[in-house]
Amino acid sequence: MPSFALGESIPPDTAHVIALGPVQPRKAVSVSLPTWQSNVGYEEGQEWVVSRMTTGYPRYDPPPSWMPWHETNASPSFFVHQSIAAFARDIAAAHGQPGQQAMLFPTPSAARRCLDFVRQRAEPDVLRCLDVVDLALDASRDVSPLLKRLSPTISAVIFPQVAYPLAKQYWQHTGDGTSSRRAEFCHDLFRNQLLVPMPNSQSAHQTPTRPFRGPRRYQRPGSIDAVTPPATTKPYESQAPQESQESSRFVEERFGRNLDLNLVERAKSAIRRRIAGSLTHEVDLQNGPLPSMASNTRGLHGLGEDDVYLFPAGMNAIFNAHRALLSARGHLKSVSFGFPYVDTLKILQKFGPGCLFYGHASSEDLDDLERLLRSGQRFLGLFCEFPGNPLLICPDLERIRKLADEFDFAIVVDETIGTFANINVLPVADIVVSSLTKIFSGDSNVMGGGAILNPESRYYSSLKKAMDAEVYEDTYWPEDAVFMERNSRDFLARVDRINANAEAICDILREHPLVRSIYYPKVNPSRNHYDARRLPNGGYGGLLSIVFNHREQAQAFFDAMEIAKGPSLGTNFTLCSPYVLLAHYQELPWAAQFGVDADLIRVSVGLEETEELQATFRKALQAAEAGP
Structure with a gap:
């Protein structure tokens, strides 16, 4: 079974190669922290761990070296992909002041939401140092029709270092x-001066764009990196035919051979239909129509493809579901029900009027919520996971549905x-969200999120x-969509195998005297709540968590596990981590009051041979018996 060195990306940095183009780093979704102490050292920012990090869980970024970990108000367990970080540095150098940093967003509106978030929380002297630059394809250049059709954009929020914690929170x-794929693509265009500021996108105190020396294929006489043409010559005029040929080749290399841009919309359509439960088998995007939406495994006849929305990450699906509710129903507090993934709670707390948090997802919690509702309190919505992470508790959705219908x-x-x-x-539910990065993809090389509106919901029209x-x-960047569609074709078959493997591992752990829970x-x-929503052929999923009688046993077990160890879940390979240490290191007592033990080990079970997995777990249990 695979094991990885400290700091190595999971999956490892084997390159994916774009035909005839440059070798790019693999889009890994995790990073190896193979021992208990390396997880602690990472959370504490110890040099022997942090210096070894080649990547991390995508979408997030560690704080800069000048800032204490505890001041970030966000988990340090996650990284911005190196392709994004490199592009951000170049944009900050070109459009910011010395010492400023940048965070990158796909659209101007997303960047301005980040800017507003920072402005609302920053000190007054920081406000005058905040900028946004919007970059788009230079419409004056003679570029390929394919590149024009793609119409790539990047917007960067530029800020001084002191504002980093706030910008990171939003990110x-x-x-x-x-x-990362959008960033790589747009960075190449930026280096070649094909991605330029939109008109009126820069503030008055931003500095002019500085030239950058791009890849060798972009270095040629007459480019901005070479000798400046005479003042009488219109910039780039004499190079237009060559520019068109080169940009066309660049896009064709990226999309034309490996990733046909013409198939992107069909790929997105296939993903939406797969999420809706109407596409349950592999489909050839090259030939013939996609299957009809006449039936689906969701059991809702009115469900259409346009009720499914794709996002670049699972958290973005949750964030936008909350935004849609605020827009449709007004600014009311929400309810966070059950111990949540950390950022779900942060969204409800920081983006709107706040939320009421019930961390146990128990019947007593529902009793208290019902008491508040009957006393006259009203809420925007109730957010929950099914099952929850990491205790796999399932809330009573039937009772919650009755309360929602009665109290709006x-x-x-x-x-x-x-x-x-x-x-x-x-x-x-009224809205169902999901991280497609996890088992839907499984291959650990692309991110995505989805949200479905229930067409039978009373809020459907307004939402x-x-x-x-x-x-x-x-x-959703075209390359990401194509990778996601390819990865998800065998989703159902993979889930069946993972269900069986997880049950086999659960049986081994339940029988062992060192396992407390x-x-x-x-x-x-809460199995009865799960079974109430389980499909006829459905299993119990691939995630389970373990608590040993003593911390030393947990440490010995974890260190001895001969599998991949790092953050994330839903990978095709088995992956485990001391989840609570990684997600809640600065708030372990807070987590403990909801029954979430600091020494909990979370296991995401993969597709390996069942007997091989069982042998691996038995060997680690023997190490736990022997002690440190």
Whole structure:
């Protein structure tokens, strides 16, 4: 089974090669932290760990070296991809002041949401140092029709170092940032002066663009990196035919051979239909129509492809579901029900009037919520995971649905862990969200998120109007969409195997005397709630968590595990981490009050041979028995 050195990307940095183009780093979704102490050292910013990091969980970024970890108000466990970071540095150098930094977003509106977030929280002397620059294809250049059709954009928020923690909070919580593939593509255009500021996008105190020496294929006489043409010559005029030929070749290399841009919309359509449950088999995007939407596994006859929205990350789906509710229903507090993924709670707390948090997802929590509702309090919506992470607790969705119908609030369910191959929660929800980065993709090389509007919801019309008119922008980069569609074709078959493997591992762990608690939907007290939503052929998913009798046993078990170890879940290979240390290191007592043990080990089970997996876990249990 695979094991990786400290700091190595998971999957490893084997290159994916764009035909005839440059070798790019693999889009890994995790980073190896192979020992218990390396996880602690990472959270504490110890040099022996941090200096070894080649990547990390995408969408996030570690704080700069000059800032204490605890001041970021966000987990240090996540990284901005190196392609994004390199492009951000170049934009900051070209359009910012010395010492400033940049964060990149796919559209001007996303960048301005980040800017507003920072402005609302920054000190007064920081406000005058905040800028946004919007970059788009230079319309005056003779570029290929394919590049014009692609119409790439990047918007950068530029800020002084002191504002980094605020900008990072926005980036981390919302998932609004640019994807690494978009960044790579646009960075090449930027180096070649084909991606330029939109008119009126720069503020008065920004500095002029500085030239950059691009890749060798862009260096030629007459380019901006070479001798300046005479003043009587219009810039680039004599180079237009060569420029057109070169930009055309650049785009064709990136899309024309490996990733046909003409198939992108069909790929997105296939993904939406797959999420809707109407596309349950592989499909050839090159030939013939896509299958009809007449039936689906969601059980809703009125469900259409246009009720499914694609986002660049799972958190972005949650963020925009919340935005749509605020737009459709007004500014009311929300309810966060059950111990949540950290950024879901942060979204509800920081983007709107706030939220009421119930961390146990228990019947007593529902009793208290019902008491508040009957006393006259009203809420925007209730957000929950099904099952929850990391305790795999399933809330009572039937009771929640009855309360929502009686007291007029929406229900948003995150089905990432359960997956719609195992469960069907859409009939009792108003919006269902999911991280497609996880088991839907499985291959760990692309990110994505999805949201579905329930066409039978009382809020459907208002949510649909808000989503289509105000909230939704299709920022899913074409390459990411094509990779996601390819990866997800065998989604159902992979889930079946992972279900079987997870149950086999659960059985081994349940029988061992050193294991104090095991959390898995099949053995949790909330199993009846899971079974109420489980499909006839559905299983119990691939995620489980373990707590040992003593910390030393947990450490010995974790260190001895001969598998990949790092953040993330839903990978095709088995992956584990001391999840609570990584997600809540600065707030372990807070997590403990909700039954989330600091020494919990979370296991995301993969596709390996069942017997091989069982042997690996038995060997690690023997190490736990022997002790440190």
